[in-house]
Amino acid sequence: MKLGRISRSSPDGDQIRLVAVEPERERVIDLAQAYRIARQGTSASAAAARRLAAAYFPSSMAAAIAAGPAFLDAAQWAVDRAGDDASLPLDDVDWVAAVDSPVIRDGLTFPLHMQQFHEKVGGGLPNPQLFKTPGYFKGSTGVSYGHDQEVPYPGFSEFVDYELEIGLIVGAHGSNLTPDEAQERLFGLTIFNDFSARDVQGPEMGMGMGPQKCKDFAYGIGPWITTMDEIADFDALTGSVRVNGEEWTSTKAEGMIYTPAELLAYVSIGDVLQPGDLIGSGTLPNGSALEIDKKLRPGDVVELEISGVGVLRNRLSAEPVVAPWWPQPRPYPFGAEQPEETAR
Structure with missing residues:
Protein backbone atom coordinates (compact mmCIF):
# COMPACT_ATOMS: atom_id res chain seq x y z
CA MET A 1 0.00 0.00 0.00
CA LYS A 2 1.07 3.57 -0.63
CA LEU A 3 0.18 6.09 2.07
CA GLY A 4 0.61 9.85 2.17
CA ARG A 5 -0.60 13.10 3.68
CA ILE A 6 -2.40 15.93 1.94
CA SER A 7 -3.84 19.28 2.99
CA ARG A 8 -7.57 19.81 2.39
CA SER A 9 -9.58 22.95 3.00
CA SER A 10 -12.52 22.83 5.42
CA PRO A 11 -14.81 25.35 7.16
CA ASP A 12 -12.35 25.23 10.06
CA GLY A 13 -9.28 25.88 7.90
CA ASP A 14 -6.86 23.58 6.17
CA GLN A 15 -6.67 20.06 7.57
CA ILE A 16 -4.04 17.39 7.04
CA ARG A 17 -5.59 14.13 5.89
CA LEU A 18 -4.10 10.67 5.51
CA VAL A 19 -4.62 9.14 2.07
CA ALA A 20 -4.13 5.85 0.31
CA VAL A 21 -2.47 6.48 -3.05
CA GLU A 22 -3.30 4.60 -6.23
CA PRO A 23 -0.98 6.04 -8.89
CA GLU A 24 -2.13 3.56 -11.51
CA ARG A 25 -5.68 4.90 -11.12
CA GLU A 26 -4.47 8.49 -10.79
CA ARG A 27 -6.27 9.02 -7.52
CA VAL A 28 -5.91 9.21 -3.76
CA ILE A 29 -8.47 8.08 -1.20
CA ASP A 30 -9.17 10.16 1.90
CA LEU A 31 -8.98 7.37 4.45
CA ALA A 32 -10.97 9.02 7.24
CA GLN A 33 -13.74 9.89 4.83
CA ALA A 34 -13.80 6.41 3.32
CA TYR A 35 -13.80 4.77 6.74
CA ARG A 36 -16.64 6.99 7.98
CA ILE A 37 -18.76 6.21 4.92
CA ALA A 38 -18.07 2.49 5.20
CA ARG A 39 -18.85 2.41 8.93
CA GLN A 40 -22.14 4.18 8.41
CA GLY A 41 -22.88 1.50 5.85
CA THR A 42 -22.60 -1.07 8.64
CA SER A 43 -25.24 0.75 10.73
CA ALA A 44 -22.86 2.88 12.83
CA SER A 45 -24.26 6.30 13.66
CA ALA A 46 -22.71 9.29 11.92
CA ALA A 47 -21.15 10.50 15.17
CA ALA A 48 -19.71 7.10 16.04
CA ALA A 49 -18.36 6.66 12.51
CA ARG A 50 -16.59 10.04 12.72
CA ARG A 51 -15.05 9.15 16.07
CA LEU A 52 -13.73 5.83 14.79
CA ALA A 53 -12.42 7.41 11.59
CA ALA A 54 -10.59 10.11 13.56
CA ALA A 55 -9.05 7.49 15.85
CA TYR A 56 -7.68 5.37 13.01
CA PHE A 57 -6.73 8.24 10.70
CA PRO A 58 -5.49 11.32 12.56
CA SER A 59 -3.53 14.05 10.81
CA SER A 60 -0.30 12.49 12.10
CA MET A 61 1.13 9.63 10.04
CA ALA A 62 3.40 8.74 12.95
CA ALA A 63 0.41 8.43 15.29
CA ALA A 64 -1.45 6.28 12.77
CA ILE A 65 1.54 3.96 12.27
CA ALA A 66 1.78 3.59 16.06
CA ALA A 67 -1.54 1.70 16.02
CA GLY A 68 0.31 -1.25 14.52
CA PRO A 69 -1.36 -3.67 12.08
CA ALA A 70 -4.78 -2.24 12.96
CA PHE A 71 -3.89 0.90 10.98
CA LEU A 72 -3.18 -0.94 7.72
CA ASP A 73 -6.13 -3.28 8.26
CA ALA A 74 -8.48 -0.32 8.72
CA ALA A 75 -7.01 1.47 5.71
CA GLN A 76 -7.46 -1.55 3.45
CA TRP A 77 -11.00 -2.10 4.75
CA ALA A 78 -11.91 1.54 4.07
CA VAL A 79 -10.44 1.44 0.56
CA ASP A 80 -12.24 -1.80 -0.30
CA ARG A 81 -15.60 -0.67 1.10
CA ALA A 82 -15.79 3.02 0.14
CA GLY A 83 -12.70 3.99 -1.84
CA ASP A 84 -14.70 5.18 -4.84
CA ASP A 85 -16.82 7.47 -2.63
CA ALA A 86 -13.80 9.18 -1.04
CA SER A 87 -11.40 9.49 -3.95
CA LEU A 88 -9.71 12.64 -5.26
CA PRO A 89 -7.75 13.17 -8.50
CA LEU A 90 -4.05 12.59 -7.92
CA ASP A 91 -3.04 15.81 -9.67
CA ASP A 92 -5.45 18.01 -7.71
CA VAL A 93 -4.24 17.46 -4.15
CA ASP A 94 -1.82 19.51 -2.05
CA TRP A 95 0.85 17.32 -0.51
CA VAL A 96 2.67 17.74 2.77
CA ALA A 97 5.59 15.70 4.11
CA ALA A 98 4.64 12.02 3.94
CA VAL A 99 5.44 11.51 7.61
CA ASP A 100 5.72 13.80 10.64
CA SER A 101 8.66 11.96 12.16
CA PRO A 102 9.35 12.18 15.89
CA VAL A 103 13.06 11.96 15.00
CA LEU A 316 13.62 26.07 -4.79
CA SER A 317 12.35 29.60 -4.20
CA ALA A 318 13.25 32.05 -6.95
CA GLU A 319 14.70 34.46 -4.40
CA PRO A 320 16.93 33.51 -1.46
CA VAL A 321 15.30 33.90 1.94
CA VAL A 322 17.57 36.13 4.01
CA ALA A 323 17.44 35.92 7.82
CA PRO A 324 17.37 39.24 9.68
CA TRP A 325 20.46 38.34 11.74
CA TRP A 326 23.67 36.36 11.43
CA PRO A 327 26.32 36.07 14.16
CA GLN A 328 29.52 38.09 13.86
CA PRO A 329 32.87 36.37 14.52
CA ARG A 330 34.35 36.76 17.98
CA PRO A 331 38.08 37.03 18.80
CA TYR A 332 39.84 33.66 18.94
CA PRO A 333 41.45 33.43 22.41
CA PHE A 334 43.75 30.44 21.90
CA GLY A 335 46.50 31.78 19.68
CA ALA A 336 46.71 31.12 15.95
CA GLU A 337 43.56 29.67 14.40
CA GLN A 338 43.77 26.19 12.95
CA PRO A 339 42.75 25.70 9.30
CA GLU A 340 39.15 24.73 8.73
CA GLU A 341 38.44 21.05 8.21
CA THR A 342 36.86 19.96 4.98
CA ALA A 343 33.25 18.86 4.74
CA ARG A 344 32.23 15.28 5.43
Whole structure:
Protein backbone atom coordinates (compact mmCIF):
# COMPACT_ATOMS: atom_id res chain seq x y z
CA MET A 1 0.00 0.00 0.00
CA LYS A 2 1.07 3.57 -0.63
CA LEU A 3 0.18 6.09 2.07
CA GLY A 4 0.61 9.85 2.17
CA ARG A 5 -0.60 13.10 3.68
CA ILE A 6 -2.40 15.93 1.94
CA SER A 7 -3.84 19.28 2.99
CA ARG A 8 -7.57 19.81 2.39
CA SER A 9 -9.58 22.95 3.00
CA SER A 10 -12.52 22.83 5.42
CA PRO A 11 -14.81 25.35 7.16
CA ASP A 12 -12.35 25.23 10.06
CA GLY A 13 -9.28 25.88 7.90
CA ASP A 14 -6.86 23.58 6.17
CA GLN A 15 -6.67 20.06 7.57
CA ILE A 16 -4.04 17.39 7.04
CA ARG A 17 -5.59 14.13 5.89
CA LEU A 18 -4.10 10.67 5.51
CA VAL A 19 -4.62 9.14 2.07
CA ALA A 20 -4.13 5.85 0.31
CA VAL A 21 -2.47 6.48 -3.05
CA GLU A 22 -3.30 4.60 -6.23
CA PRO A 23 -0.98 6.04 -8.89
CA GLU A 24 -2.13 3.56 -11.51
CA ARG A 25 -5.68 4.90 -11.12
CA GLU A 26 -4.47 8.49 -10.79
CA ARG A 27 -6.27 9.02 -7.52
CA VAL A 28 -5.91 9.21 -3.76
CA ILE A 29 -8.47 8.08 -1.20
CA ASP A 30 -9.17 10.16 1.90
CA LEU A 31 -8.98 7.37 4.45
CA ALA A 32 -10.97 9.02 7.24
CA GLN A 33 -13.74 9.89 4.83
CA ALA A 34 -13.80 6.41 3.32
CA TYR A 35 -13.80 4.77 6.74
CA ARG A 36 -16.64 6.99 7.98
CA ILE A 37 -18.76 6.21 4.92
CA ALA A 38 -18.07 2.49 5.20
CA ARG A 39 -18.85 2.41 8.93
CA GLN A 40 -22.14 4.18 8.41
CA GLY A 41 -22.88 1.50 5.85
CA THR A 42 -22.60 -1.07 8.64
CA SER A 43 -25.24 0.75 10.73
CA ALA A 44 -22.86 2.88 12.83
CA SER A 45 -24.26 6.30 13.66
CA ALA A 46 -22.71 9.29 11.92
CA ALA A 47 -21.15 10.50 15.17
CA ALA A 48 -19.71 7.10 16.04
CA ALA A 49 -18.36 6.66 12.51
CA ARG A 50 -16.59 10.04 12.72
CA ARG A 51 -15.05 9.15 16.07
CA LEU A 52 -13.73 5.83 14.79
CA ALA A 53 -12.42 7.41 11.59
CA ALA A 54 -10.59 10.11 13.56
CA ALA A 55 -9.05 7.49 15.85
CA TYR A 56 -7.68 5.37 13.01
CA PHE A 57 -6.73 8.24 10.70
CA PRO A 58 -5.49 11.32 12.56
CA SER A 59 -3.53 14.05 10.81
CA SER A 60 -0.30 12.49 12.10
CA MET A 61 1.13 9.63 10.04
CA ALA A 62 3.40 8.74 12.95
CA ALA A 63 0.41 8.43 15.29
CA ALA A 64 -1.45 6.28 12.77
CA ILE A 65 1.54 3.96 12.27
CA ALA A 66 1.78 3.59 16.06
CA ALA A 67 -1.54 1.70 16.02
CA GLY A 68 0.31 -1.25 14.52
CA PRO A 69 -1.36 -3.67 12.08
CA ALA A 70 -4.78 -2.24 12.96
CA PHE A 71 -3.89 0.90 10.98
CA LEU A 72 -3.18 -0.94 7.72
CA ASP A 73 -6.13 -3.28 8.26
CA ALA A 74 -8.48 -0.32 8.72
CA ALA A 75 -7.01 1.47 5.71
CA GLN A 76 -7.46 -1.55 3.45
CA TRP A 77 -11.00 -2.10 4.75
CA ALA A 78 -11.91 1.54 4.07
CA VAL A 79 -10.44 1.44 0.56
CA ASP A 80 -12.24 -1.80 -0.30
CA ARG A 81 -15.60 -0.67 1.10
CA ALA A 82 -15.79 3.02 0.14
CA GLY A 83 -12.70 3.99 -1.84
CA ASP A 84 -14.70 5.18 -4.84
CA ASP A 85 -16.82 7.47 -2.63
CA ALA A 86 -13.80 9.18 -1.04
CA SER A 87 -11.40 9.49 -3.95
CA LEU A 88 -9.71 12.64 -5.26
CA PRO A 89 -7.75 13.17 -8.50
CA LEU A 90 -4.05 12.59 -7.92
CA ASP A 91 -3.04 15.81 -9.67
CA ASP A 92 -5.45 18.01 -7.71
CA VAL A 93 -4.24 17.46 -4.15
CA ASP A 94 -1.82 19.51 -2.05
CA TRP A 95 0.85 17.32 -0.51
CA VAL A 96 2.67 17.74 2.77
CA ALA A 97 5.59 15.70 4.11
CA ALA A 98 4.64 12.02 3.94
CA VAL A 99 5.44 11.51 7.61
CA ASP A 100 5.72 13.80 10.64
CA SER A 101 8.66 11.96 12.16
CA PRO A 102 9.35 12.18 15.89
CA VAL A 103 13.06 11.96 15.00
CA ILE A 104 14.90 12.30 11.70
CA ARG A 105 18.24 10.53 11.45
CA ASP A 106 20.36 10.47 8.32
CA GLY A 107 22.87 7.75 7.60
CA LEU A 108 26.04 7.54 5.51
CA THR A 109 26.29 4.05 4.06
CA PHE A 110 27.19 4.07 0.33
CA PRO A 111 30.99 3.92 -0.12
CA LEU A 112 31.01 5.23 -3.70
CA HIS A 113 29.22 8.41 -2.60
CA MET A 114 31.67 8.81 0.28
CA GLN A 115 34.69 8.36 -2.01
CA GLN A 116 33.44 10.76 -4.68
CA PHE A 117 32.38 13.35 -2.13
CA HIS A 118 35.80 13.38 -0.47
CA GLU A 119 37.55 13.57 -3.83
CA LYS A 120 35.55 16.68 -4.71
CA VAL A 121 36.24 18.51 -1.47
CA GLY A 122 39.85 17.37 -1.16
CA GLY A 123 39.18 15.73 2.15
CA GLY A 124 41.27 12.58 1.72
CA LEU A 125 39.69 9.19 2.33
CA PRO A 126 36.41 8.50 4.18
CA ASN A 127 36.69 7.96 7.91
CA PRO A 128 37.45 4.27 8.67
CA GLN A 129 35.01 4.40 11.60
CA LEU A 130 32.15 4.37 9.05
CA PHE A 131 33.14 0.77 8.28
CA LYS A 132 33.15 -0.18 11.97
CA THR A 133 29.82 1.30 13.10
CA PRO A 134 27.06 2.94 11.04
CA GLY A 135 27.30 6.73 10.87
CA TYR A 136 24.32 9.04 11.15
CA PHE A 137 23.27 12.46 12.41
CA LYS A 138 19.99 13.87 13.74
CA GLY A 139 18.14 16.53 11.76
CA SER A 140 15.43 19.06 12.51
CA THR A 141 11.86 17.83 12.15
CA GLY A 142 10.59 21.41 11.74
CA VAL A 143 11.77 21.85 8.15
CA SER A 144 10.10 18.88 6.42
CA TYR A 145 8.63 19.57 2.97
CA GLY A 146 6.29 17.41 0.93
CA HIS A 147 5.92 16.74 -2.77
CA ASP A 148 5.49 19.90 -4.87
CA GLN A 149 6.02 22.20 -1.87
CA GLU A 150 8.40 25.08 -2.49
CA VAL A 151 11.65 24.95 -0.52
CA PRO A 152 13.06 28.32 0.58
CA TYR A 153 16.54 28.86 -0.82
CA PRO A 154 18.59 29.82 2.27
CA GLY A 155 20.15 33.24 1.98
CA PHE A 156 23.22 32.16 3.96
CA SER A 157 24.36 29.80 1.17
CA GLU A 158 25.55 30.12 -2.40
CA PHE A 159 25.83 26.37 -2.98
CA VAL A 160 22.63 24.48 -2.20
CA ASP A 161 22.69 20.82 -3.14
CA TYR A 162 20.23 17.91 -3.16
CA GLU A 163 20.94 14.40 -1.89
CA LEU A 164 18.99 11.40 -3.20
CA GLU A 165 18.27 9.02 -0.34
CA ILE A 166 15.78 6.34 0.61
CA GLY A 167 13.89 7.12 3.81
CA LEU A 168 13.39 4.12 6.08
CA ILE A 169 10.16 4.53 8.06
CA VAL A 170 9.99 2.84 11.46
CA GLY A 171 6.75 1.02 12.25
CA ALA A 172 7.02 0.14 15.95
CA HIS A 173 8.88 0.90 19.16
CA GLY A 174 12.09 -0.98 19.76
CA SER A 175 15.30 -0.79 21.77
CA ASN A 176 18.50 -2.85 21.70
CA LEU A 177 17.27 -4.79 18.68
CA THR A 178 18.91 -7.43 16.54
CA PRO A 179 18.82 -6.85 12.77
CA ASP A 180 16.08 -9.48 12.43
CA GLU A 181 13.99 -7.72 15.06
CA ALA A 182 14.66 -4.36 13.40
CA GLN A 183 13.58 -5.69 10.02
CA GLU A 184 10.20 -6.58 11.51
CA ARG A 185 9.83 -2.92 12.55
CA LEU A 186 10.55 -1.49 9.09
CA PHE A 187 7.17 -0.12 8.00
CA GLY A 188 7.99 1.23 4.57
CA LEU A 189 10.11 3.41 2.32
CA THR A 190 9.85 6.99 1.12
CA ILE A 191 12.14 9.35 -0.77
CA PHE A 192 14.34 11.56 1.38
CA ASN A 193 16.01 14.67 -0.03
CA ASP A 194 18.70 15.77 2.39
CA PHE A 195 19.16 19.31 1.07
CA SER A 196 22.64 20.61 1.91
CA ALA A 197 24.41 23.97 1.96
CA ARG A 198 27.86 22.89 0.79
CA ASP A 199 29.66 26.19 1.36
CA VAL A 200 28.50 26.20 4.99
CA GLN A 201 29.14 22.50 5.53
CA GLY A 202 32.95 22.55 5.62
CA PRO A 203 33.47 25.24 8.28
CA GLU A 204 30.50 23.98 10.30
CA MET A 205 31.57 20.34 10.36
CA GLY A 206 35.05 21.43 11.39
CA MET A 207 33.56 22.38 14.75
CA GLY A 208 33.23 18.67 15.50
CA MET A 209 29.59 18.91 16.54
CA GLY A 210 27.89 17.62 13.41
CA PRO A 211 25.66 19.35 10.85
CA GLN A 212 23.73 22.48 11.81
CA LYS A 213 22.67 25.13 9.28
CA CYS A 214 24.26 23.19 6.43
CA LYS A 215 21.44 20.65 6.78
CA ASP A 216 18.67 22.01 8.98
CA PHE A 217 16.96 24.29 6.48
CA ALA A 218 15.05 21.72 4.40
CA TYR A 219 14.32 18.00 4.19
CA GLY A 220 12.13 16.72 1.35
CA ILE A 221 9.99 13.73 2.36
CA GLY A 222 7.58 12.01 -0.01
CA PRO A 223 5.69 11.84 -2.17
CA TRP A 224 4.26 9.02 -0.04
CA ILE A 225 5.30 5.88 1.87
CA THR A 226 5.37 2.51 0.14
CA THR A 227 4.88 -0.31 2.65
CA MET A 228 7.48 -3.08 2.73
CA ASP A 229 5.18 -5.74 1.32
CA GLU A 230 5.52 -3.96 -2.04
CA ILE A 231 9.34 -3.91 -1.93
CA ALA A 232 10.74 -7.16 -3.34
CA ASP A 233 14.48 -6.38 -3.19
CA PHE A 234 15.95 -3.24 -1.60
CA ASP A 235 19.30 -3.60 -3.40
CA ALA A 236 17.52 -3.71 -6.77
CA LEU A 237 15.88 -0.31 -6.31
CA THR A 238 16.96 2.24 -8.87
CA GLY A 239 17.06 5.99 -8.58
CA SER A 240 17.34 9.05 -10.77
CA VAL A 241 17.59 12.82 -10.45
CA ARG A 242 16.14 15.39 -12.83
CA VAL A 243 16.66 19.13 -12.57
CA ASN A 244 14.37 21.35 -14.65
CA GLY A 245 13.39 18.22 -16.59
CA GLU A 246 16.96 17.23 -17.49
CA GLU A 247 18.28 13.95 -16.12
CA TRP A 248 21.42 14.51 -14.07
CA THR A 249 21.85 11.11 -12.45
CA SER A 250 20.83 7.48 -12.79
CA THR A 251 21.85 5.19 -9.95
CA LYS A 252 21.07 2.07 -7.94
CA ALA A 253 20.66 1.29 -4.24
CA GLU A 254 23.38 -1.32 -4.00
CA GLY A 255 26.61 -1.63 -2.06
CA MET A 256 25.50 -0.36 1.36
CA ILE A 257 28.04 -0.97 4.11
CA TYR A 258 25.24 -1.85 6.51
CA THR A 259 21.79 -3.11 5.50
CA PRO A 260 18.66 -1.13 6.41
CA ALA A 261 17.92 -3.64 9.17
CA GLU A 262 21.44 -3.29 10.57
CA LEU A 263 21.17 0.49 10.45
CA LEU A 264 17.89 0.42 12.41
CA ALA A 265 19.32 -2.08 14.89
CA TYR A 266 22.37 0.09 15.52
CA VAL A 267 20.24 3.20 16.06
CA SER A 268 18.20 1.25 18.64
CA ILE A 269 21.23 0.41 20.80
CA GLY A 270 20.81 2.38 24.01
CA ASP A 271 18.12 4.41 22.25
CA VAL A 272 14.49 3.92 21.24
CA LEU A 273 13.04 3.61 17.76
CA GLN A 274 9.60 5.24 17.59
CA PRO A 275 6.77 4.73 15.11
CA GLY A 276 7.19 7.19 12.27
CA ASP A 277 10.91 7.81 12.80
CA LEU A 278 12.72 8.39 9.51
CA ILE A 279 16.24 7.10 8.97
CA GLY A 280 17.93 8.15 5.75
CA SER A 281 19.79 5.43 3.87
CA GLY A 282 22.64 7.76 3.05
CA THR A 283 23.13 9.34 -0.37
CA LEU A 284 23.04 6.92 -3.29
CA PRO A 285 26.11 6.89 -5.60
CA ASN A 286 26.14 10.05 -7.75
CA GLY A 287 23.10 11.17 -5.77
CA SER A 288 24.32 14.72 -5.19
CA ALA A 289 25.12 17.53 -7.59
CA LEU A 290 28.57 17.98 -6.04
CA GLU A 291 29.61 14.52 -7.21
CA ILE A 292 28.78 15.28 -10.85
CA ASP A 293 30.14 18.85 -10.93
CA LYS A 294 26.76 20.54 -11.08
CA LYS A 295 25.07 23.14 -8.94
CA LEU A 296 21.51 24.16 -8.09
CA ARG A 297 20.28 27.71 -8.49
CA PRO A 298 17.29 29.57 -7.03
CA GLY A 299 14.12 28.61 -8.89
CA ASP A 300 15.38 25.17 -9.96
CA VAL A 301 12.96 22.24 -9.89
CA VAL A 302 14.46 19.06 -8.42
CA GLU A 303 12.85 15.66 -9.03
CA LEU A 304 14.11 12.60 -7.17
CA GLU A 305 12.80 9.19 -8.22
CA ILE A 306 13.07 5.78 -6.59
CA SER A 307 11.61 2.76 -8.37
CA GLY A 308 8.66 1.23 -6.56
CA VAL A 309 8.19 4.38 -4.50
CA GLY A 310 7.56 7.37 -6.75
CA VAL A 311 8.83 10.86 -7.61
CA LEU A 312 9.50 13.63 -5.09
CA ARG A 313 9.50 17.06 -6.72
CA ASN A 314 10.39 20.39 -5.10
CA ARG A 315 11.08 23.83 -6.47
CA LEU A 316 13.62 26.07 -4.79
CA SER A 317 12.35 29.60 -4.20
CA ALA A 318 13.25 32.05 -6.95
CA GLU A 319 14.70 34.46 -4.40
CA PRO A 320 16.93 33.51 -1.46
CA VAL A 321 15.30 33.90 1.94
CA VAL A 322 17.57 36.13 4.01
CA ALA A 323 17.44 35.92 7.82
CA PRO A 324 17.37 39.24 9.68
CA TRP A 325 20.46 38.34 11.74
CA TRP A 326 23.67 36.36 11.43
CA PRO A 327 26.32 36.07 14.16
CA GLN A 328 29.52 38.09 13.86
CA PRO A 329 32.87 36.37 14.52
CA ARG A 330 34.35 36.76 17.98
CA PRO A 331 38.08 37.03 18.80
CA TYR A 332 39.84 33.66 18.94
CA PRO A 333 41.45 33.43 22.41
CA PHE A 334 43.75 30.44 21.90
CA GLY A 335 46.50 31.78 19.68
CA ALA A 336 46.71 31.12 15.95
CA GLU A 337 43.56 29.67 14.40
CA GLN A 338 43.77 26.19 12.95
CA PRO A 339 42.75 25.70 9.30
CA GLU A 340 39.15 24.73 8.73
CA GLU A 341 38.44 21.05 8.21
CA THR A 342 36.86 19.96 4.98
CA ALA A 343 33.25 18.86 4.74
CA ARG A 344 32.23 15.28 5.43
